[in-house]
Amino acid sequence: MSDLIADLPKGPLTPFRETATFDWKALKVHLEGEESIKFKNEVYAVLSRDPIFARDFSRPSTDEYREINHKRWKAVLEHQFIDDFFAELERTQDLLEILETYDQGLSGRYALHANVFFSAILTIGTERHAEILEKRETMRLEPWPHSTRENSSSPLHTMEQSSVGLGISLNQPLTRWCSLVRDPNNYRSLPGITIGDMGTKPGVWDGVENGWMSFSNHRAPLWTLLNKGCDVTESGEYKSAYSSSRERQSVSLGSLSAGRIGIVAKGANACRLAATIAIRYSCARHQFGEKPGSDNERAVITYPLQRHRLFPILAQAYVIRLYQSKLMNHFREYMMRMVGGEKSPELAELSKEVHGLSSCTKPLATWMGVAALGEARTCCGGHGFLQSSRLNNLRDDFDPSQTFEGENNVLLQQTSNWLVAKKAAGGDLKSPMGTTDFLVDGGALVDGPVVRRVLGAYTWLVHHLIAKTEMRHKELKAQGKSSxxxxxxxxxxxxxxxSIAYGERVMLSWAQAFVDDAPIAFKSVLQRLVNIFALDRIEKHLSTLYIGGFCSGGSFGEWVRNTLIDEETLLAPDAISLVDVIAPPDFVLNSALGSSDGRAYEHLMAEFRRHTDKRTPFWGDLATFLHHKQQSKL
Amino acid sequence: MSDLIADLPKGPLTPFRETATFDWKALKVHLEGEESIKFKNEVYAVLSRDPIFARDFSRPSTDEYREINHKRWKAVLEHQFIDDFFAELERTQDLLEILETYDQGLSGRYALHANVFFSAILTIGTERHAEILEKRETMRLEPWPHSTRENSSSPLHTMEQSSVGLGISLNQPLTRWCSLVRDPNNYRSLPGITIGDMGTKPGVWDGVENGWMSFSNHRAPLWTLLNKGCDVTESGEYKSAYSSSRERQSVSLGSLSAGRIGIVAKGANACRLAATIAIRYSCARHQFGEKPGSDNERAVITYPLQRHRLFPILAQAYVIRLYQSKLMNHFREYMMRMVGGEKSPELAELSKEVHGLSSCTKPLATWMGVAALGEARTCCGGHGFLQSSRLNNLRDDFDPSQTFEGENNVLLQQTSNWLVAKKAAGGDLKSPMGTTDFLVDGGALVDGPVVRRVLGAYTWLVHHLIAKTEMRHKELKAQGKSSxxxxxxxxxxxxxxxSIAYGERVMLSWAQAFVDDAPIAFKSVLQRLVNIFALDRIEKHLSTLYIGGFCSGGSFGEWVRNTLIDEETLLAPDAISLVDVIAPPDFVLNSALGSSDGRAYEHLMAEFRRHTDKRTPFWGDLATFLHHKQQSKL
Structure with a gap:
């Protein structure tokens, strides 16, 4: 089993690895599965040998970046890692995870061209779009069958400047078209279509064309309308299979979660990368000590505050990932039932639950991920700021996950609306995935293991906040406010x-369920990670717990804080091995600070030495300026 | 008076300006002073006419950036805005503020070449370096008088790889040299010196060469040692004027604050820029409403949550700035007394206080600044992510302020060490700047105006945390731990x-003192800003206040939270005018979203239209790839 995973190089991290209480390779296999590891090894082997994937720490221009990204995207398709991405969903996830840790611009380009495009046709297209769908198997992306059904067409016209974008409205309802916009022979835009780019973007997203489009009486063939549930007749009449836009919306509610659930994984990846780079560097980096002099300097990871800043990030990397893969399993089942045409009340409930859960955990995961990268960067001091650390770049790369598919704060309303309505409706509070079952009991201060106590507090908190929200609604309605x-x-x-409390509670309880089922060899180290997650998150709600009356006096708050610090101390011997379990290979990580050999200083110096004794190209101008100024004074 | 300040263009922001309860131009004059505004107007006028300062939203390469930055730096010197930056400290501050909001890479280059270099020579050089100092008046920066005093020299040798950097150690003590490292004729490094660059960096810092240097038996002339307080004889013996390194350190303690106090201003500037861009955009941006359809959409600034995210940032922009300018005044007096040779116990106390205060408020201000830019960016949704918003770039630009001159978390220890020692020493708790005077009384729940109540809580909190720290020290010492x-x-x-609580308390009390002295016309709006700062900051300490027993039950916590929301609601009519007071001119701000005319969409579309109907340069390759794949299947 363990020969699936290569040994890591000996070096400065070796002593930090020798203190581990568990076998990191065995845990990796337990978490990812042999099949996934084998597949990823194959992909890593291919990519690491292909020169187009070689990188250094310099920054390409926008044009160069887009071209490199295009070439890498071509290479990924040519390597044909996946035969049919609808049939091999788990391998598709693996591939996306690799590309996402390598460069999100690349995973974005890959996913938009393949998954997003074909998924839209699968879910809202009908038999008249089947010809396009067939092309998915080899991801032949020329988006258009040379069809002759061009006779009927519908004029499209973008109404106003502020609606320039990629959603097109036809009368009121939002409809989606799958329409040629460029001439395939010369890639010029078709008559009546203006296409442009949104300009430079931060980080790796600069390697992806983000377009805008406007239409001026462009005629698109009518059959290109993705017409599941709605259609336009040849005479231009709009027909909907739904009695109201509300009904229409509720049917598509769950499927809207696909993107959000994918983005939850971005939060896990952001935390993985942050923890890997900053914890490895914190072992390699020695600073201060009892006496002056470099012999006495300690690895900065031995400082309790440094652990307190970094170990919750490591815990998040694990917890978000465990949560996300369970949610993804639920979601696949849900989609299969939907595509199969099931129309049960239980499926409708599941649809709302998937929507409610993805709408709060996408914000939570992405906030944690972006914050993790910022914290990791400052944990690495000045070196963390260099391009060769990759942390600031990663922060720019993951930053838009906070506004993709709904700005986080706005999205959270979906969850609270659902929870408050569910509570108000009375009846069975249990839900298909079981994430609201805890609402049956009230929650209280309980004794026992860490997570049990913290879940008790969360249960109380969610109840309290539902009640508080309801009360506030009543007050405002009484004042005559609109809904x-x-x-x-x-x-x-x-x-x-x-919404935050509910989402954190579900993440925590699902991670705990995984620990409960884990083999004894990993139980204790995984439990510690989940404890740290639990304590770190509930700590941020202490004031609300006190104000609301869940607890009083110092004991609960002191217990949360002291136990968190204790757990962080106890996790220390396992920290580097826990990083090794989740770290991508060095060529994917591409960080001088986070390399698996722990030789951060050697990698930094190698980069620094690449820029040795170069005079600035404008040295002559500088010399003339200074000398001239000097003389003019004389 | 008001003709000092130009009117702002009419447009979408006009209705938001009409609700202001105060005259924004008058407040600007009150805050900045006529002389400062006149000077800045001159600088703005010159820079805006000089083509080298024109910008768009694209991103130059590292080499291009450094050359542009060099040319801009030259232009700033050639325009000779300042005659003698030691004599005109306030104008120097004004100029740095302008350059910092324009591009920190430029302000960095300017300040490092001018202020930092000459200040070091002024403070730790002696009469033998006077010839260099004379050059400061016109900032002739050729760093070397063609001296003949080259006979004695001292070998420098960098000991180990991890010490490669710009600090050079000679035996134990850290000593500073002001030594030629390149041949002025050809800019090649001198024998025994290797100079390199640290590679690509994020944001505008990429426009500044960050160097490393190593020495191999390089002989530097002995007179180049900056020898105030220490020297090396011609026979190589090290002599110190101080009996211990501790004494040596305590003398230089206060002067170490210069950089940190400057960086506090970066926090204010980051908050200014964040508030300006995001609040103006939030007025221009309409989204959602009671009914569907764009007619009913509301400006997002009318959403209470959007205000709750942005108004504390606006308050910080004001409070940090008021605090920083008072601290700078104290610091100037302190430095004059130091340079004048005063050696009183009161000055020694002041030295510690300046050090303690700058060591906690530099972290606070920079954390607030970087967080503000991140929050502002997501408050602008997807548009906030574009380069044309400038928010992500600004976040990268301000990010290193968190690790400049001491990583923030490490720096905080300086403050707590000083406060605990001061309390333990007993005796007079009052301090030269008065920032510890509040320790005389214990702090408690008090009634009265917002800031009085919040200051009461802070007083209690600082006492509580000093006691808690002392108790923890005793426990750990009893366990036999080293100091x-x-x-x-x-x-x-x-x-x-x-350290955080003390720093926030000082910032708050100094801002309140400014409000107390403000003319009646501005008192109420300024008070509201200070209230928001007070409530927003103390809210983050509520859990500690509850755990420690300052309060119990819901009332204090509910009061803090409800009052904060109320104050944010009441501030709304003044928000845009408060932004106008602190916003830099549009060409300096360089944000499509934050323009003073409020035409965010027009500026965005103008940028988008610059990238219209361009086929990607690799369209042919893309077409061949897709077409070829297509055919191979047939």
Whole structure:
């Protein structure tokens, strides 16, 4: 089993590896599965040998970046790692994970061209679009069958400047088209279509063309309308299979979660990369000590504050990932039932639950991920700022995950709306995935293991915040506010916090379920990670727990804080091995600070030495300027 | 008076300006002073006419950036805005502020070449370096008088790889040299010196060469040692004027604050820029409403949650700036007394106070600044991510302020060490700047205006955390821990929080003092800003206040939270005008979203249209790839 995973190089990290209480390779196999590891090894082997994937620490221009990204995207398709990405969903996830840790611009380009495009046709297209779908197997992406059904067409016209974008509205309802926009022979835009780019973007997203489009009486063939549930007749009449836009929306509610669930994984990847780079560097980096002099300097990872800043990030990397893969399993089942045409009340409930859960955990995961990269960067001091650390770049790369598929704060409203309505509706509070079952009991201060105590506090908190939100709604309604204002004015410290508390509770309870089922060899180290996650998150709610009356006096708060510090101390011997389990290979990580050999200084110096004794190209101008100024004074 | 300040263009922001309760131009004059505004107007006028300062939203390569930055730096010197930057400290501050908001790479280059270099010579050089100092008046920066005093020299040799950098150690003590490292005729490094660059960096810092240097038996002339307080004889013996390194350190303690106090201003500038861009955009941006359809969409600034995210940033921009300019005044007086040779116990106390205060407020201000830019960016949704928003770039630009001149978390220890020692020493708790005077009384729940109540809580908190830190020290000492470990193991929720609470309390009380002295016309709007700062910051300490027993039950916590939301609602009519007071001119701001005319969409579309109908340069390769694949299947 363990020969699936290569040994890591000996070096400065070796002593930190020798203190581990578990076998890191065995844990990796337990978490990822042999099949996934084998597949990823194959991909890594191919990519690491292909020169187009070689990188250094310099920064290409926008044009260069887009061309490199195009070539890498071509190479990924040519290597044909996946035969049919609908049939091999888990391998597709593996591939996306690799590309995402390598360069999100590349995973973005790959996913947009393949998954997003074909998924849209699969879910909202009909038999008239089947010819396109067939092309998915080899991801032949020329997007258009040379069809002759061009007779009927519908004029499209973008209404106003502020609606320039990639969503097109036809009368009121939002409809989606799968329409040629460029001439395939010369790639010029078709008549009546203007296409442009949105300009330079930060980080790796600069390697992806983000377009805008406007239409001026462009005629698109009518059959290109993705017409599941709605259609336009040849005479231009709009027909919907739904009695109301509300019904239409509720059917598509769950499937809207696909993107968000994918983005939850970005949060896990951001935390993985942050923890890997900063914890390895913190072992390699020695600073201060009892006496002056470099002999006495300690590895900065031995400082309790450094652990307190980094170990919750390591815990998040694990917890978000465990949570996300369970959610993805649920979601696949859900989609199969949907595509199979099931129309049960239980499926409708599941649809709402998937929507509610993805709408709060996408924000949570991406906030944690972006914050993790920022914290990791400052944990590496000045070196963390260099391009060769990769941390600032990664922060720019993951930053948009906070506004993709819904700005995080706005998205959170979906969850609280659902929870409050569910509670108000009365009846069975249990849900298909079981994430609201805890609402049956009230939650209280309980004794026992860490997670049990923290879950008790979360249960109380969610109840408290539902009640508080309801009360606030009543107050505002009594003041005659519109339902729109009622929702807007009950967010801060109320509905907003409710969605966060619920999402964290589900993440925590699913991670705990994984630990409960884990083999004895990993149970204790995984439990410690989950404890750290639990304590670190509930710590941020202490003030609300006190204000609301869940606890009083110092004991609960002191217990949370002291136990967190204790758990961080106890995790220390395992930290580097826990990083090794989740770290991508060095060529994917591409960080001088986070290399698996721990030789951060040697990698930094190698980069520094690449820039040795070069005079600045404008040295002559500088010399003339200074000398001239000097003389003019004389 | 008001004709000093140009009117702002009419447009979408006009209705938001019409609700202001004060005259924004008058407030600007009150805050900055006529002389400063006149000077800045001159500089703005010159820079805006000089083509080298024109910018768009694209991103230059490292080499291009450094050359542009060099040319801009030359232009700033050639325009000779300042005659003698030692004599015109306030104008120097004004100029740096302009350059910092324009491009920190430029302000960095300017300040490093001018202020930092000459200040070092002024403070730790002696009469033998006077010839260099004379050059400061016109900032002739050729760094070397063609001296003949080259006979004695001292070999320098960098000991180990991890010490490659710009600090050079000679035996034990850190000594500073002001030594030629390149041949002025050809800019090649001198024998025994290797100079290199640290590679690509994020944001505007890529426009500044960050060097490393190593020495191999290079002989530097002995007179180039900056020898105030220490010297090396011609026979190589090291002599110090101080009996211990501790004494040596304590003398230079206060002067070490210069850089940190400058960096506090970066926090204010980061908050200014964040508030300007995001609040103006939030007025221009309309989204959602009671009914579907764009007519009903509301400006996002009307959403309470959006205000709750942005108004504390606006408050920080004001409070940090008010605090920083008072601290700078104190610091100037302090430096004059130091340079004048005063050696009083009161000056020694002041030295410690300046050090303690700058060591906690530099972290606070820079954390607030970087967090503000991140929050502002997501407050602008997807548009906030574009290069044309400038927010992500600004975040990268301000990011290193968190590790400049001491990593923030490490720096905080300086403050807590000083406060705990001061309390333990007993005697007079009052201090030269008065920032510890509040320790005389214990602090308690008090009634009255917002800031009075919040200051009461802070007073209690600082007392509580000093006591908690002392108790923890005793526990750890009793366990036989070394004094190094005692400090390390008493940071989290203890000494670390103590430094934060003390720093915030000083910032708040100094801002309040400014409001107390403000003319009646601005008092109420300024008071609201200070209230928001007070409530937003103390909210983050609520859990510690509850755990420690300052309060119990819901009332204090509810009061903090509800009052904060109320104050944010009441501030809304003044928000845009408060932004106008602190916003730099549009060409300096360089953000499509933050323009003073509020035409965010027009500026975005103008940028988008610059990239219209361009086929990607590799379109042919793409077409061949897709077409070829297509055919191979047939």
């Amino acid at each position: 729109f204002d009622v929702k807007n004015e009950s967010q801060i410290y109320t509905a907003h916090t409710l | 190094f470990d005692v400090k390390n193991e008493s940071q989290i929720y203890t000494a670390h929080t103590l």
